[in-house]
Each structure stands twice: as structure tokens, then as C-alpha cells.
Amino acid sequence: MNIIIVGGGKVGISLTSLLSNEGHNVTIIDTMPKLIENIVNDYDVIGYCGNGAAFTVQAEAGVSKCDIFIAVTGSDELNIMSCIVAEKLGAKHSVARVRDPEYSHQTEFMRNKLGIDMIINPELEAANEISRIVEFPAATKIESFAKSRVELCEITISQDSVLNEMPLFELRKKLNVAMLICAVQRGDELFIPKGNFVLKAGDRIHFTASRSELGKIFRLLGMQKKKIKSALIVGGSRTSYYLCQRLATAGIKVKLIESDPARASRLEAELDGITVICGDGTDTDILNEEGLANFDASVALTDIDEENLIMSMYANKLGVEKTICKINRTALLGMFSSVVANCSIISPKDLTAGMILRYARAVNNLDGSRIKTLYRIVEGMAEALEFISADNCSLNGKPLKDLKLKPNMLIACVTHGNTVLIPDGNTVISAGDSVIVITSADHAVSDLNEILL
Amino acid sequence: MNYRMLFYILGRILGTEAILMILPLICAVIYKENLLPFIIPILILAAIAAVLSFKKPKETTISSREGFMCVALAWILLSVFGALPFVISGDIPDYVDAFFETVSGFTTTGASILTDVESLGRGVMFWRSFTHWVGGMGVLVFVLAIMPKSDIKGTKYMHLMRAEVPGPTVGKLVPKISETARVMYGIYIVLTVVVIALLLAGGMTLFDATTHAFGTAGTGGFGIKNDSLASYSPYCQYVIGIFMVVFGVNFNLYYFLLIGQFSKAFKNEELWCYLGIVAVSTTIITVNIFSTYGTLSESFRHSFLQVTSIISTSGFSTVDFNTWPVLSKVVLVLLMFSGASAGSTAGGIKVGRILLLFKNARREVHYILHPRSVRSVKIDGGAVDSDTIRGTTSYIIMYIGIFVTSLLLLTIFDGVDMVSGFTAVATAFNNVGPALEKFGPASNFSSLSQISKLLLSFDMLAGRLEIFPILILLSPSSWKKSS
Numbered sequence: 026m027n028i029i030i031v032g033g034g035k036v037g038i039s040l041t042s043l044l045s046n047e048g049h050n051v052t053i054i055d056t057m058p059k060l061i062e063n064i065v066n067d068y069d070v071i072g073y074c075g076n077g078a079a080f081t082v083q084a085e086a087g088v089s090k091c092d093i094f095i096a097v098t099g100s101d102e103l104n105i106m107s108c109i110v111a112e113k114l115g116a117k118h119s120v121a122r123v124r125d126p127e128y129s130h131q132t133e134f135m136r137n138k139l140g141i142d143m144i145i146n147p148e149l150e151a152a153n154e155i156s157r158i159v160e161f162p163a164a165t166k167i168e169s170f171a172k173s174r175v176e177l178c179e180i181t182i183s184q185d186s187v188l189n190e191m192p193l194f195e196l197r198k199k200l201n202v203a204m205l206i207c208a209v210q211r212g213d214e215l216f217i218p219k220g221n222f223v224l225k226a227g228d229r230i231h232f233t234a235s236r237s238e239l240g241k242i243f244r245l246l247g248m249q250k251k252k253i254k255s256a257l258i259v260g261g262s263r264t265s266y267y268l269c270q271r272l273a274t275a276g277i278k279v280k281l282i283e284s285d286p287a288r289a290s291r292l293e294a295e296l297d298g299i300t301v302i303c304g305d306g307t308d309t310d311i312l313n314e315e316g317l318a319n320f321d322a323s324v325a326l327t328d329i330d331e332e333n334l335i336m337s338m339y340a341n342k343l344g345v346e347k348t349i350c351k352i353n354r355t356a357l358l359g360m361f362s363s364v365v366a367n368c369s370i371i372s373p374k375d376l377t378a379g380m381i382l383r384y385a386r387a388v389n390n391l392d393g394s395r396i397k398t399l400y401r402i403v404e405g406m407a408e409a410l411e412f413i414s415a416d417n418c419s420l421n422g423k424p425l426k427d428l429k430l431k432p433n434m435l436i437a438c439v440t441h442g443n444t445v446l447i448p449d450g451n452t453v454i455s456a457g458d459s460v461i462v463i464t465s466a467d468h469a470v471s472d473l474n475e476i477l478l
Numbered sequence: 479m480n481y482r483m484l485f486y487i488l489g490r491i492l493g494t495e496a497i498l499m500i501l502p503l504i505c506a507v508i509y510k511e512n513l514l515p516f517i518i519p520i521l522i523l524a525a526i527a528a529v530l531s532f533k534k535p536k537e538t539t540i541s542s543r544e545g546f547m548c549v550a551l552a553w554i555l556l557s558v559f560g561a562l563p564f565v566i567s568g569d570i571p572d573y574v575d576a577f578f579e580t581v582s583g584f585t586t587t588g589a590s591i592l593t594d595v596e597s598l599g600r601g602v603m604f605w606r607s608f609t610h611w612v613g614g615m616g617v618l619v620f621v622l623a624i625m626p627k628s629d630i631k632g633t634k635y636m637h638l639m640r641a642e643v644p645g646p647t648v649g650k651l652v653p654k655i656s657e658t659a660r661v662m663y664g665i666y667i668v669l670t671v672v673v674i675a676l677l678l679a680g681g682m683t684l685f686d687a688t689t690h691a692f693g694t695a696g697t698g699g700f701g702i703k704n705d706s707l708a709s710y711s712p713y714c715q716y717v718i719g720i721f722m723v724v725f726g727v728n729f730n731l732y733y734f735l736l737i738g739q740f741s742k743a744f745k746n747e748e749l750w751c752y753l754g755i756v757a758v759s760t761t762i763i764t765v766n767i768f769s770t771y772g773t774l775s776e777s778f779r780h781s782f783l784q785v786t787s788i789i790s791t792s793g794f795s796t797v798d799f800n801t802w803p804v805l806s807k808v809v810l811v812l813l814m815f816s817g818a819s820a821g822s823t824a825g826g827i828k829v830g831r832i833l834l835l836f837k838n839a840r841r842e843v844h845y846i847l848h849p850r851s852v853r854s855v856k857i858d859g860g861a862v863d864s865d866t867i868r869g870t871t872s873y874i875i876m877y878i879g880i881f882v883t884s885l886l887l888l889t890i891f892d893g894v895d896m897v898s899g900f901t902a903v904a905t906a907f908n909n910v911g912p913a914l915e916k917f918g919p920a921s922n923f924s925s926l927s928q929i930s931k932l933l934l935s936f937d938m939l940a941g942r943l944e945i946f947p948i949l950i951l952l953s954p955s956s957w958k959k960s961s
Contacts, residue, residue: 027653050653058863066542066636071653 027091031077031107032098033060039378045070052086078107089115097122112140147373152267158369162347168400170411175438184226194220203447204234207437207463208407215406217433233438235445253321259306260327261288273298282306307332322347337368412473416456426450429478433465482535489530491552494621496523506601515567545637550951557581567602574928581935583609585942588699588793588911591924607689614696614823615666616642623659641947645820646870651733665732670695673721680714694721697824699793699911706795719786726790726818748819748830759785763806789813791825793911800918814908825909876945891930906934907941
């Protein structure tokens with residue numbers, strides 16, 4: 026596919042790297058020559074220097090022949106404008122990042138009247154993600170598949186967990202629950218585990234389970250699912266605005282700390298049912314004064330990554346049950362992941378890139394096999410893909426134990442009609458089933474048949 | 479330093495050389511000659527390639543340092559093994575001579591140590607011309623063009639391309655590097671076939687047409703006759719002359735023509751500047767040598783052929799221009815330095831760089847007159863960024879540095895006269911071929927001492943790769959792990 030990306034910021038570069046690695050023809054446009062030069066040297070793409078909304082620049086970059094046009098510059102207006110121009114020039118699909126809450130009310134208008142196919146708001150997505158985590162506090166991350174019937178959860182194994190030192194083949198016998206561990210992160214390494222894999226304390230595991238079983242699993246694992254009733258949010262960003270709305274409607278008591286008085290009073294005026302404190306959220310005195318230790322959850326959403334991390338570490342130390350931390354520069358994570366093992370990390374950049382990648386794959390698969398959903402897990406090292414098995418799929422009708430999969434591939438879940446099957450060797454896939462496959466990210470799988478040897 | 483990836487890529491390149499040597503092998507089979515000169519190197523190369531690129535390393539990232547070193551090493555190794563057929567066949571028994579001849583071939587210089595070219599075997603002669611064709615567009619570009627997609631993924635091959643393709647800046651034509659390489663080779667092959675066809679139409683034999691087309695396409699200049707082009711018909715001479723100009727044009731422009739962006743191709747300042755230089759030089763020399771040849775047609779033909787041959791840094795000759803008046807010789811020596819366009823197969827400093835430097839100098843004058851003025855250097859209607867200007871200026875400084883050092887060393891080693899020494903270094907460094915006086919078109923480089931031949935081989939490589947890769951290879955700090 027021919028893909029044109031306008032804006033070489035964090036999301037732009039991340040998308041460039043992902044899409045060019047999948048073999049697409051990627052063209053990137055940015056106004057900064059130095060930036061373009063670096064991107065072109067680092068990735069197998071072509072760069073154009075100029076204003077991405079300008080007709081001449083777009084024409085030169087070949088927008089008329091492109092399949093997907095993605096605008097992810099820092100400016101909403103430029104992104105919308107670029108997409109409109111691209112749409113008129115003949116781009117087949119267009120994606121714009123629009124983050125201003127004022128525009129969020131006109132999403133439908135932009136989609137239907139302006140012809141922008143996908144409008145993505147990173148802050149809104151981050152808020153959605155956080156509120157989902159608050160709903161299931163035991164997991165550090167939860168993704169949904171098969172119309173939310175199947176969940177992919179991430180948890181960290183603690184020293185006293187029943188899972189510590191457990192080989193996977195004994196898992197079902199001992200716990201008697203339908204769960205399947207599909208990816209394990211140990212240190213910096215990713216494992217797509219087989220039956221003889223032994224879990225250790227400190228491993229971050231991803232498992233699939235049906236939503237209805239989730240409560241039981243958390244109970245068995247000794248991770249009591251206590252409902253979160255109160256949350257302390259530090260930082261009054263746009264994400265906080267969306268998040269407060271969601272948490273307040275879910276009946277969670279929210280306290281928000283924001284240092285800028287003007288911002289604080291504006292948020293107070295716009296939002297109902299929350300307490301707004303004006304003060305420095307990284308000042309321990311203020312945090313103690315507001316009783317951080319008594320909250321069920323803390324969410325660090327300031328604009329500075331380091332502050333968020335340190336504040337979350339402090340909350341962890343005080344024994345706050347659930348700490349959530351927003352990070353923009355994911356490069357920091359490599360240095361911090363050992364420190365913040367119990368913390369859920371939210372990166373609006375990764376969320377945005379992941380969603381656009383999912384969209385691009387869906388467009389790519391309009392004709393062939395169908396990837397329904399795609400999540401990048403384990404810091405982007407692995408991917409969870411949901412397929413619908415076609416009538417002529419070679420996986421159909423055979424028990425899983427007879428299928429020879431490629432290395433680092435795993436079938437994590439099969440949904441047959443309304444029943445969720447956490448698969449074992451005897452599970453049989455039939456046409457029309459939804460199948461979730463876990464792969465390491467360096468295999469770009471676009472068809473269910475590709476997972477077979 | 480990612481040595482494993484470096485060796486892996488080198489393995490792939492040497493493997494490609496083995497494949498390329500099959501062509502002269504076929505030629506030797508057709509002419510029923512001894513096949514060993516090619517079979518032995520092919521086996522050696524295949525063995526080395528198999529060992530080096532047996533397994534792809536896990537870590538495939540390379541930085542610009544590895545890219546530049548890889549290109550420099552690749553060119554040296556290609557010449558080291560490319561010299562074997564000459565030695566094994568016994569045509570050039572001395573290895574240093576054979577190495578000089580091969581470097582001269584790959585770098586598209588065309589300077590020879592052979593006193594009697596016509597005595598060579600057909601297979602070896604084909605290989606000698608074929609090195610021009612391969613070296614013209616670049617070996618790594620060829621490797622990239624034939625590499626499977628899965629191998630390109632994730633590795634920063636742009637660093638390799640940047641090190642090998644001549645010119646101050648390197649742009650891609652299409653998003654994928656392998657496709658860019660394929661487009662360039664596609665254009666290259668089509669143009670070469672056109673030359674072969676036109677030469678065949680002019681009455682050349684297939685072998686003569688092919689070898690001359692290789693020499694023209696790569697802007698190399700190895701002839702297969704002792705008197706170079708002199709014995710061929712004026713028609714063939716004109717075909718070669720015109721196509722030397724064609725191969726001296728930036729290949730990107732042909733791509734723009736191909737995809738219908740005519741204005742972009744014709745608004746290129748470097749192109750007009752290059753064609754302008756050809757026209758003016760031809761006129762000057764035609765007038766200057768008119769009295770020698772008497773007729774306008776003959777003096778124009780010799781003048782045009784010599785100008786195109788030198789500016790495109792090919793080095794074919796139709797007459798011994800060493801006997802021409804001084805003015806003509808000076809013009810030709812100046813053309814050696816200018817070279818043709820960036821992104822072509824020609825050598826030299828490149829018209830684009832000279833244009834840029836002139837505009838930059840004009841800006842400095844303007845700054846003295848109007849100290850507060852704001853002024854950028856504009857080429858093709860757009861401002862050139864300061865990094866490119868900085869790079870070009872330092873390139874010229876390096877260029878002068880290497881030139882002066884080589885000239886001094888050559889004088890110490892061989893003690894040749896000023897004009898011979900100066901033009902010998904100029905011709906090697908700019909990848910032209912013939913020099914003046916002692917090394918004029920009617921004579922050759924065989925009289926030089928061995929060490930001087932190695933010195934000129936170094937100059938040819940440095941000139942073809944535009945200095946930096948070779949310098950980086952030689953600089954000790956690039957081999958240290960932590961620097």
C-alpha cells in the first residue's frame with residue numbers, strides 16, 4: 026500500500042517505522058529538513074520537506090495515488106486541512122489526529138461531511154484506557170476482543186502468588202479455570218510460552234480469559250478484585266478532563282490536583298462532581314495533606330514524564346492499590362520498568378500509533394483475510410491479532426494439537442458463536458470463528474493461514 | 479561497530495561479483511578460450527561469500543559509520559579479486575599492474591598500464607570493460623537492487639547508498655530503497671542497450687559494440703584498440719560522444735521524464751550549466767584547433783569528442799590531444815576537474831558542487847557589500863540548507879588536500895615532470911583516464927613504479943567514492959569500539 030504520513034513527530038516516526046517494516050511504501054512529509062533527513066536515513070521511506078496541507082507538496086508526494094493518508098502534526102487545524110486536501114486529490118482513506126476537545130463534538134460532521142475516515146484523539150483514547158484499567162484494577166492492562174467477550178490482561182507475578190514457579194501444563198489442573206497464558210515478559214525478553222515453561226516471580230504475563238471468568242481468576246490468583254471507589258488525579262491536562270467525566274459517571278470519587286490556578290478553576294467549572302485542588306501535585310506535603318494513602322487509585326497525568334513516574338513510585342510506596350502513570354517518551358520505560366512493576370503505564374503516543382496501525386491493517390485486508398482487531402502488547406514486542414476464519418481456511422476442522430504452528434505463534438482464544446473457548450489441544454476451529462493469535466512483532470502476519478508452518 | 483553485519487554485507491557483495499563474472503566466462507566459452515581465469519576467481523569468491531554470509535546476524539542495524547566503511551572495503555575487495563582473471567590468464571602477469579587495471583575499471587577511470595590492448599584475450603577484454611559498467615552505477619546499488627525484500631527490512635541501507643552514489647545530496651526516487659535501486663539500474667540498462675543497438679547499426683561487431691557501450695555507460699573509457707576510437711567511423715564516434723553526455727546527466731532527471739514530470743527535469747540548473755560548459759568548451763577548442771585540421775567538420779568532431787570524453791570523465795580519444803595547442807589542453811584539464819552532474823556515472827568534482835560553491839562565493843561578496851542583508855543560496859528555485867554547503871566546502875578542502883599530497887608523493891616516487899605529474903594525479907583522482915605529456919592518450923601508465931601505481935589506485939578509489947568512505951576506513955578512530 027502507498028501510505029503518506031504528514032508530521033514527523035513521535036507518532037509520525039513510530040508509524041513510519043511500523044508501516045515500512047510491514048512492507049508498505051511510506052512517504053513522510055514534514056517542514057523540518059533535518060528531521061526528514063534523519064528519518065530517511067533510518068527507515069526505508071521517502072521524505073518530502075514542506076507544508077503537508079499545501080496542494081503542491083501533496084501533489085509532489087503523490088497523494089492522488091495513495092491508499093491511506095495520515096495527518097499527525099502538532100496542529101489540529103493543519104491535520105484536518107491536510108486530510109481535506111488529500112481527500113479532494115484522491116486519497117482513498119484519510120486519518121487525522123484531532124485533540125482539541127472543542128472539535129471532539131464535531132467528529133461526526135468531519136467524518137460525514139469532510140470525508141475524513143478516521144479521527145483519533147489521543148487524550149480521549151488514553152482516558153478510555155485508564156477508565157478501563159480502573160474497572161479491573163488487578164490487571165495492569167486490559168484489551169478487549171470479540172465484542173468485549175474476551176479479555177487480554179496483563180498482570181505481574183508476585184513472590185507469594187500461586188503462579189510463582191508453576192509450569193504451564195499444570196496450570197489448568199491446579200487452578201481449574203479456563204485461562205491461557207500467551208506472552209511472558211521477563212526482564213527485556215519476550216517469551217511466547219509452551220507447556221513446559223515455568224513462571225517466576227517478577228514475570229509480567231499476558232493471558233486471555235472470557236470476561237465472565239475474569240473475576241474468578243483474579244480471586245484464585247489471590248488478587249482480590251476490590252472495586253475502586255476513589256481516585257486521585259494529578260495534573261489537569263486534556264486527558265484528565267475526559268477521565269474525570271468518565272470516572273464521575275461511574276460513581277468514583279475523584280480528586281484532581283492542578284498547579285495552574287486558571288486551569289484548575291476552568292476544570293472545576295466544566296466538570297461536575299469532582300474536587301479540584303490547586304497546588305503542586307509532586308509536593309509530598311500536598312499529597313499527604315490530601316490523603317494520597319487513603320485513595321484506591323492514583324493517576325499521574327502531568328505533562329512531565331519524570332514527575333509522573335516519581336509520583337507513581339511514591340504512591341506505590343504509600344500502598345495505593347492501583348497506580349496509573351502517563352508517559353509520553355516511551356524510551357524512558359526501558360530504564361524504569363523494573364521500578365514501576367506494579368504501575369500501569371499509559372502512553373497516548375503508543376495508543377494512537379496502535380490504533381492507526383490497526384486501521385491501516387484493516388484497510389489492507391479489505392479483500393483478503395480479515396484482521397478484526399490488533400493490539401501491540403509487551404512494549405510493542407508482541408502482537409495480539411483477531412481473525413475471523415474464512416471458509417477455505419486451512420486451520421478449520423482439525424484439532425489444534427495436529428496443527429503445526431510457526432515458532433513464536435500461539436492461538437490464544439477461539440470464539441465460536443457466543444461461546445468463548447480458551448483452547449486446548451482438542452479444540453477445533455470451524456469457519457466463521459473468531460481466532461486470537463499472539464505473535465512476536467517481527468512476524469507481520471496478515472492472514473490466518475500464515476501462522477502455519 | 480556491528481562487524482558481523484559488515485561481514486555479512488561484504489559476503490553478499492563478493493557473491494554478487496562471482497555472479498557478475500559469469501558473463502565474461504560465457505564470453506570466453508564463445509571464443510573458445512581458457513576458462514580457468516574466470517572459474518578460479520568465481521570459486522574463490524563463492525567460497526568467501528558462503529562463509530561470510532552463511533547466516534544473517536541477529537543484530538542487523540548499521541550506522542553511517544558501518545555504511546561508509548562497508549562501501550570502502552567492498553570496493554577494495556572487489557578490485558583485489560577482480561584483478562585475478564588478468565593475472566591467471568597471464569595477460570597482466572604482475573599483480574600490482576592487474577590491481578591498477580581493475581581499480582581503473584571499477585572506478586570508471588580507464589587509465590591503463592597495457593601497452594598493447596589488442597593482444598588481450600576476448601574474455602579478459604570483456605571483463606575489463608564490464609568492470610566499467612558495474613562500477614559506473616555502483617556495486618552496492620546493484621546488490622540492493624537484487625536483494626530480496628525480507629533482507630532489506632529493518633536495516634538502514636540508506637547509509638550504504640549515500641556512501642556510494644556521487645553528489646552532495648542523495649535522494650530516493652520511490653519510498654523503497656530496493657525499488658529506487660531497481661529504477662536506476664533499469665534506466666541504466668535500457669540506455670546501455672540503446673547504445674549497443676546504435677553502434678551495431680554503425681557497423682561495429684557485437685563484441686566491439688558491447689564493450690564500447692560498457693565504457694560509455696560507465697563513463698569509463700577503456701577502449702579495445704590501441705588507438706582508442708580513432709579507427710571507428712565518425713558515426714560511431716558521434717554516438718559514443720552524445721551518449722557520454724547522456725550518461726553524465728543526473729539519472730534522477732530521466733526518472734522524472736519517465737513519470738511525466740518534464741518541468742522538474744528541464745528546470746534543473748545543474749543540467750543547463752553542464753550542457754553550457756560542453757557547448758562553450760567545444761566552441762573554444764574547435765576554433766583553436768581549426769588550423770590543425772583544416773575542415774570545420776573534422777575539427778568540430780575531434781573537439782566535441784574530446785570535450786565530452788573528458789567532462790564525462792570517460793577518457794576515450796579520437797586523436798592524440800597532447801599535440802594540440804596549449805589553450806585547448808588547458809580547457810581539457812579544467813574539464814577534468816569539473817566532471818559531469820551529480821547522480822550520474824561520471825567522476826570529478828561535479829558541476830553541481832561547483833555551481834553551489836560559486837553561488838556561495840557570490841553570497842559572501844554580497845555580504846561584504848550589504849552586511850545586513852539576508853540571502854540564501856538558491857538552486858532550482860529552493861534554498862540550499864547550510865549543512866549541504868558546509869559538506870561541499872569541506873569536500874573541496876579534502877579534495878585539494880589529497881590532490882596536493884598525491885602530487886608530492888608521485889613526484890618523490892617517480893620524479894616525472896610537472897605537467898605529466900599534475901595531470902596524472904588529476905586524471906586518476908577525477909576518474910578520467912588519459913593525462914598529458916608522458917601519460918597522454920597515445921601512451922599509458924606502465925612506466926610508473928609499483929608504489930606510484932598503488933598511489934594512483936588509491937586516488938582513483940578516493941575519487942570514485944568521493945573521499946569520505948576511504949578516509950573513514952583509514953581513520954583509526956572509526957575502528958575503535960567506543961568512539
